Amino acid sequence: MEPGGPxxxxxxxxxxxxxxxYVAAMIACRLRKSGYTVGVYKPVASGCRDLHGEIVSDxxxxxxxxxxxxxxxxxxxPQRFLAPLAPHLAAAKENRRIDRDLLRRGLDPWLARSDVVLVEGVGGLLSPISAEDYVADLAYELGFPLLIVSRNCLGAINHTLTTLTAAAVYRGGLHPAGIVLNEPSCPDPAxxxxEDNPREIAARSTVPLLAVVRFGASEFSSPVDWYQVARPARC
Known part of the structure; x- marks a missing residue:
C-alpha cells in the first residue's frame, strides 16, 4: 500500500x-493476477434477490x-434492497432508509487492507443514491478518480460526452481517469x-479511451496498467 493510502x-x-x-470484475481479476490486494466496494444495491430470507446482491x-x-x-x-428502483425508493418499499453515513464509512475496511480499491456506483453520476445524495456526491467525497463505462451502441458518443460534461462541472469538477466502451449484451448486427464509436469518442474527449470490451470477452481489447490508472483518494 502506498504511504498516502491505497x-x-x-x-x-x-x-x-x-x-x-462486469468491467469492474475484469479489472479486479487483472489487478489480482498482477499481485495486488484488491478491495471491492458497492455502497448500495437495489434489484437484489431474496435467498432464503437473505437479500443477496449478485x-x-x-x-x-x-x-x-x-x-x-x-x-x-452493506446496504441491499429488493425492488429494482433507485436505492432510496427501494429502501422505502421495505420501510427502511438509506444510511448515508454508512455509504461513506463502509469504505473504511477496504482502505485499511488493500493496494487498490474499486468502488462501483449505481446507474450514472446523477442517479440518486439516497434521498439527499447523487452518485456524483459520493464519488466526490470518496475522492477516487472516475472510470466511465459506456455501452458501445448507437448513442454512445452523446452519452459518454454528456457524462464527461456532468463530471467536469459537478461540485467544482470530478476527475475522470478514463473510459471503457462495453458491450453488455449481444450487439445488434444492424x-x-x-466500429466508429471508439475512434469518435477518443477524438472528441480529453479523457483517454482505455479499452473496448466486446460481448462475452474476458480480456480488454488492449492491455491496461490498471494500477497506474488508479490514484490515491483526493484530499
Missing part, C-alpha cells in the same frame, strides 16, 4: 445496465469473487456505430 477508482456508467460490474458477489473473496460479502455491499 489507489482506487470510482466506476460509474453512462446509464444503467451498461456493464459496470453484482456484489461477482465483485467479491473476482477480487479473490477479500473480507465478507456484507462488507462489499448497429454499425460500434
Amino acid at each position: 489507489r482506487g477508482l470510482f466506476i460509474t456508467g453512462t446509464d444503467t445496465e451498461v456493464g459496470k460490474t 453484482d456484489a458477489l461477482l465483485l467479491w469473487e473476482a477480487a479473490g473473496r477479500p473480507g465478507t460479502p456484507d462488507e462489499v455491499c 448497429d454499425v456505430s460500434r
Whole structure:
C-alpha cells in the first residue's frame, strides 16, 4: 500500500445496465493476477434477490469473487434492497432508509487492507443514491478518480460526452481517469456505430479511451496498467 493510502477508482456508467460490474470484475481479476490486494466496494444495491430470507446482491458477489473473496460479502455491499428502483425508493418499499453515513464509512475496511480499491456506483453520476445524495456526491467525497463505462451502441458518443460534461462541472469538477466502451449484451448486427464509436469518442474527449470490451470477452481489447490508472483518494 502506498504511504498516502491505497489507489482506487470510482466506476460509474453512462446509464444503467451498461456493464459496470462486469468491467469492474475484469479489472479486479487483472489487478489480482498482477499481485495486488484488491478491495471491492458497492455502497448500495437495489434489484437484489431474496435467498432464503437473505437479500443477496449478485453484482456484489461477482465483485467479491473476482477480487479473490477479500473480507465478507456484507462488507462489499452493506446496504441491499429488493425492488429494482433507485436505492432510496427501494429502501422505502421495505420501510427502511438509506444510511448515508454508512455509504461513506463502509469504505473504511477496504482502505485499511488493500493496494487498490474499486468502488462501483449505481446507474450514472446523477442517479440518486439516497434521498439527499447523487452518485456524483459520493464519488466526490470518496475522492477516487472516475472510470466511465459506456455501452458501445448507437448513442454512445452523446452519452459518454454528456457524462464527461456532468463530471467536469459537478461540485467544482470530478476527475475522470478514463473510459471503457462495453458491450453488455449481444450487439445488434444492424448497429454499425460500434466500429466508429471508439475512434469518435477518443477524438472528441480529453479523457483517454482505455479499452473496448466486446460481448462475452474476458480480456480488454488492449492491455491496461490498471494500477497506474488508479490514484490515491483526493484530499
